[in-house]
Amino acid sequence: MSDASQPRVLALESSCDETAAAVVAGSTILSSVVSSQIEVHQPFGGVVPELASREHLAQVVPVVEAALERASISWVGELDAVAVTEGPGLVGALLVGVQVARGLASAAGLPVFGVHHLEGHVFSAGLGDDERPARALEPHVALVVSGGHTELVAVRGLGRYEILGATRDDAAGEAYDKVSKALGLGYPGGPVIDRFAAGGDPAAHAFPRAMLDGGLEFSFSGLKTAILVHLERQGEPDTRQGLADLCASFQAAVVDVLVSKACLALRRTAADRLHAVGGVAANRGLRAALAETARREMFTFEVPPLRYCGDNAAMIGAAAAARIAAGYSAGVEVHASRTLEESKVLRL
Ligand code: KG4
Ligand code: ZN
Numbered sequence: 001m002s003d004a005s006q007p008r009v010l011a012l013e014s015s016c017d018e019t020a021a022a023v024v025a026g027s028t029i030l031s032s033v034v035s036s037q038i039e040v041h042q043p044f045g046g047v048v049p050e051l052a053s054r055e056h057l058a059q060v061v062p063v064v065e066a067a068l069e070r071a072s073i074s075w076v077g078e079l080d081a082v083a084v085t086e087g088p089g090l091v092g093a094l095l096v097g098v099q100v101a102r103g104l105a106s107a108a109g110l111p112v113f114g115v116h117h118l119e120g121h122v123f124s125a126g127l128g129d130d131e132r133p134a135r136a137l138e139p140h141v142a143l144v145v146s147g148g149h150t151e152l153v154a155v156r157g158l159g160r161y162e163i164l165g166a167t168r169d170d171a172a173g174e175a176y177d178k179v180s181k182a183l184g185l186g187y188p189g190g191p192v193i194d195r196f197a198a199g200g201d202p203a204a205h206a207f208p209r210a211m212l213d214g215g216l217e218f219s220f221s222g223l224k225t226a227i228l229v230h231l232e233r234q235g236e237p238d239t240r241q242g243l244a245d246l247c248a249s250f251q252a253a254v255v256d257v258l259v260s261k262a263c264l265a266l267r268r269t270a271a272d273r274l275h276a277v278g279g280v281a282a283n284r285g286l287r288a289a290l291a292e293t294a295r296r297e298m299f300t301f302e303v304p305p306l307r308y309c310g311d312n313a314a315m316i317g318a319a320a321a322a323r324i325a326a327g328y329s330a331g332v333e334v335h336a337s338r339t340l341e342e343s344k345v346l347r348l
Contacts (some may be wrong), residue, residue, distance in 0.1 A: 002017050002077075003026075003297045007026065007080040007321045008030075008080050009024050009317045010023050010317070011024065011082075011320060012082075012085070012313055013084075013311055013315075014060065014085065015093060016047060016052065016311060017311075018310065019035045020033065020311060020313035020316075021033050021064045022064065024321055026110060026318070026325070027123065032067070032308075033066045033111045033205060039051060040052075040055050045187050046177065047146070050092070053090070057072070057096055057157060059227040060096055067313070070216050076219040076290050079108075081111050083113045083317050083319070083321075084097045084098050085115055085116075085117050086116070086335065088116075089180075092222045097310075098332055101312070101332070111265040113320040113330050113331075114334075115247070115316045118144055119317040119319045121142075121146065122136060122153065123316075123322070124304040124309070124314075125142070125277050126318060127315060128308060135275075137322065139154075139260065139273070141154055141271050141275070142275045143275070143276045144275075145286075146172075146174065146279045147174055147177065148171055150172045150218050150258075151163055151340075152166075152216050154265070158326050159323075161341055167220060168219045168337070169221040172258065172279070174220070179224055183243065184236070189283070189320060193250065193274060193317075194251070194284055198244075200241070200245040203249070204245035204248065205246065205249035207227065207274065208223055208253065209260075216268070221248070223254070254286075262290065266297075271299075272300060274290065274301050274302070275303070277303070
């Protein structure tokens with residue numbers, strides 16, 4: 001066994017449309033490999049579950065081999081444990097990662113740790129440089145914004161998570177993807193809308209900011225409908241500037257709501273630290289708005305480096321390493337939709 005506080009872990013992530021593997025020592029990343037399936041799903045405008053499983057099967061072995069090789073590990077048995085995302089996600093996709101993790105661990109006589117995908121995202125705020133590792137578990141509010149989730153989570157320590165509010169319908173990333181599809185900009189929508197928004201006027205159109213009523217729940221489906229109605233009435237924008245203005249106005253509505261609710265969650269929990277994690281935390285408009293608000297309202301704000309905002313296995317490995325160091329026992333329970341709160345009580 002290596003340094004008990006820095007267990008060396010091979011981690012796999014296959015919950016959606018990224019096949020990823022990483023080797024970590026604690027929260028230090030020794031390698032991180034991500035194979036994206038974006039091109040496979042692009043013609044369909046969203047993730048097709050059967051295609052995702054098939055693609056994970058094709059990619060998982062080369063991705064694991066590359067992660068081991070880049071970390072200079074010649075045999076899994078040199079490590080302390082294997083970790084894998086056990087849910088939530090597409091069950092067929094999760095099973096690919098889980099079965100490979102189980103197979104490798106059993107061949108090498110290692111334990112396998114199942115990790116909740118959102119606990120992984122929470123740990124992503126501690127990845128990337130030597131200064132960050134301790135920060136992921138400092139008490140904070142995590143704004144988890146991805147294609148499948150929009151949640152405010154009070155993180156009080158390892159395994160101590162309280163969901164303060166979540167979306168009632170679409171996730172923020174899902175809204176980006178649906179609006180992008182309606183605008184003919186393809187999948188995934190976040191990066192392309194983010195790019196157009198940078199050159200547009202956020203005040204060009206007044207789109208709704210839903211549920212700014214003092215609660216911590218979100219709703220993005222009304223905003224998506226407002227864009228669809230706008231397109232029906234006014235037609236598709238016929239200039240590049242018109243498209244940029246529409247993207248900027250949509251993004252401003254999303255960002256306003258996320259910033260306002262994140263601030264409310266900080267006040268409610270008396271926390272002075274906010275982490276934004278998940279694919280949408282890569283958004284330039286959101287990062288800038290949160291950083292500016294943090295300066296004004298004097299709270300500490302962290303986002304992962306861009307490459308660790310989207311799905312990756314390094315965050316899964318870091319979460320597992322923390323659990324191992326804290327004495328959690330091993331085990332995997334595949335699930336499609338268990339919440340972070342439900343997973344916190346498992347296996348301590
Ligand atoms: O965390 P992630 O990789 O996968 C899930 O767990 O869902 O998040 C993917 C989501 C997609 O909806 C994608 O459109 C969105 O993150 N996304 C962005 C940006 N980059 C990715 N949304 C807004 N701005 C971006 N720059
Ligand atoms: Zn994710």
